[in-house]
Amino acid sequence: MSASSRRIKFVSISLPVLYGNHAYKLTPETRKATTPQDHTHEWTVFFKPVLGDIDLTPLLKKVTFKLHETYENPIRTVERPPYQVTETGWGEFEIIIKLHFHPGVDLGINEKNFQIFHALKLHPYNPQHPKRENGEVHSVLYDELVFNEPTDKVFEILTKKPINLIPYKLSSPDKRDQEYIRPDETDELNRLDVYIEKVKDEIAHQAELYKSLEQEKIALTQ
Ligand code: SLL
Numbered sequence: 001m002s003a004s005s006r007r008i009k010f011v012s013i014s015l016p017v018l019y020g021n022h023a024y025k026l027t028p029e030t031r032k033a034t035t036p037q038d039h040t041h042e043w044t045v046f047f048k049p050v051l052g053d054i055d056l057t058p059l060l061k062k063v064t065f066k067l068h069e070t071y072e073n074p075i076r077t078v079e080r081p082p083y084q085v086t087e088t089g090w091g092e093f094e095i096i097i098k099l100h101f102h103p104g105v106d107l108g109i110n111e112k113n114f115q116i117f118h119a120l121k122l123h124p125y126n127p128q129h130p131k132r133e134n135g136e137v138h139s140v141l142y143d144e145l146v147f148n149e150p151t152d153k154v155f156e157i158l159t160k161k162p163i164n165l166i167p168y169k170l171s172s173p174d175k176r177d178q179e180y181i182r183p184d185e186t187d188e189l190n191r192l193d194v195y196i197e198k199v200k201d202e203i204a205h206q207a208e209l210y211k212s213l214e215q216e217k218i219a220l221t222q
Pocket of ligand 1: 036068070071072088089090091092093
């Protein structure tokens, strides 16, 4: 066994990520001449680390988004961040987001690939939720990529800048309870608070960004 394929026993490293979609109703202003008549929405599906300054290119060769077969070339490949696809359409469907790691990178000994099934949302789905103006929908989910017993190489990539994550240790390989290598748990809780704040900020930021782009577009067409 070479040094690069040796695995670090009982150690896991978790990478908080966000994925999902934003959707906006098309208006006469935002509709392009080439937009098919029956398309009612513009949407963007994306995958990204919660912390915006983390660059995943050392881990990811590419991310593919598998759209409904009503789309031309339904498998869309994105090789650099931002990992996202923007389209217009009329219907909701399931999008398969697949992470393709570089050779030698995986989530664990029997976990070579990672797929996320995201239900594209165009319509506000919870009648209890207040409706947003313009019928915007933001369906954003939180998850964690857990790298189990990483190889030395993966450990290096994950714990050094720009990724810079903190590893944790399992008390035994079959136990789910986890002992943090860092003795201070409050440290970890503080990190979670940071992540939650970031999630909120990011959702607000994306909504703002879209609004100003939309205004620019309207200004240009006048
Ligand atoms: C539905 N099962 O019936 C889903 C299918 C398909 C969505 C939705 C546009 C494709 C195109 C599009 O929105 N497809 O014409 O480019 O709701």
